[in-house]
Amino acid sequence: MLPVSKGERTLWMKFRRCLWYLVALIMVGTLVIYSSVFQVSWSLNPRTTTPNSSNPQNSVPPLVDRYTVAYPHEYHFILDEPNRCREESPFLVLMIPVEPHNREARHIIRSTWGNVTTVQGKVVSHYFILGQSREENGAQTIEEQLLRESRDHGDILQSDFLDSYHNLTIKTMLMFEWLSTHCPQTSYAMKVDTDTFLNVHNLVGMLLKAPQHLYITGTVIRFASVLRDQNSKWFVPFSTFPESVYPPYAIGLGYVFSLDLTRKILEAAQHVRALYIEDVYVGLCMRHLGIPLTDPPRGDMFRNWMPSDTGNCYWTSVITTLLHSSNQLLDVWKSYQTQAQSGC
Template identity: 70%
Template sequence: MTTAAGSVSTAQYFVAYPHQYHFIVDQPNRCQQESPFLVLMVPVAPHNREARDIIRNTWGKETTVLGRVVSHYFLLGLSREGDGTELPEEQVLQESQRHQDILQSNFMDNYSNLTIKTMVMFEWLSSHCPNTTYAMKVDSDMFLNVHKLVDMLLKSPRHLYMTGMVARGAAVLRDRNSKWFLPVSAFPETSYPPYALGLGYVFSLDLPKKILQASFHVKAVYIEDVNLTYQ
């Protein structure tokens, strides 16, 4: 999209956050009741039941590791546009009733809204997991060594802590054909501050509230892992 003067419009590179999103499928009490040491949050498309089942049958099966409780949740948006008051699709609702691990919010689930998905994740963790020490956002196509992760976290700081594969000095892509293009008008610097790649990162549970507070003072860009450098 361009303006009449030919410059790139920035609107399409930002997402609607903060915003009053709500969950149409939720597990409102499970995290508080289980008080897990570690919560694994897996963003996944609503239609991708196969990925969810693979995780449930592999590393998602590990619920107690080195004496610590570990739980997982799948985070979904909507599969189609609507007015924000949609009921969940029957298949998703049945899956949720069976496995008790689905969280579905009322934003459109697509690549451009991954930042919204991430921020909604922070909202849910902040309000539902008061006794949890760590959480990890991990993509559904990753294979996670949960035993090694818990072993590492038992020796890690419990406050103001975040770790993952860190990108340092990453260039801001100005090629308009790139999937991750940002114009100068949206992000004037030529490189990003260090940030943890979105494929997977771990954080202590005091961080979600701080990140959410910071989000009220910045405009959220559509590149979800980069967006966390703003917070």
């Protein structure tokens, strides 16, 4: 072996040190790339499945942030009407999301459009769907009141999730779950808010001419921009939903759908991250299914605001109108009945 000079030895040591730094840099880079890929994969597929004694395909709830909710998940109904829908076999079921404490809104609806039970020989029924009260003080009193309401009216569906605006998507998906398992003979259902006027006669008239399968309609919004303003009530960050425009969706104040769509939406929910904006989330599920939304026969049937002039047979010409509050419904209902009796 030839003797190695001091300069050559120093050069060799520098080379080895550089080589070590290069290997370390490659290892760190590989780790960063792997972590990024894993995070992207989780955001696109936020759920895994685990065996369950009741359903081997049940999904583990995703990690929930401020803009998503814990769905799919195994929720339970603590107040239920397990047989009523099957026994009545209604043509149309009205599903009304409501807060547990809002007994007044439920009373007003029962005395207005919720009191319409037959239209053109078709049976119409309604149910209020709600979660558990978030109020610590008085929660027991609210639960006792709900139990009495359930016994008196038979229209309360209460599940064991926390009732809040953020959890409206959970409430909506539980609505689809309940309908899919309890109403085998029902043709259509409608999700309708408590602060909405509903003309049940016009709704049934429209449905008698509507498609019977894979059908959903209401005020259909297309090309809605995703709001990135953090001060907005409907802010969604890029990390949760990277697209700039939402797919078509029906505004949540009132949309109607055929019952065969419920199971398909539930199937899509296994693959679509549960955004907290419930009507947008239903639209995301519809896009996943490749099923288009249907516009109503007339663009003015589903109104998102109340015009200043509601004379000239206005209330008898529409299906829904968003009001300022559910309390306003009593006066609006009187106007509607007056117009209907006058021949409008």
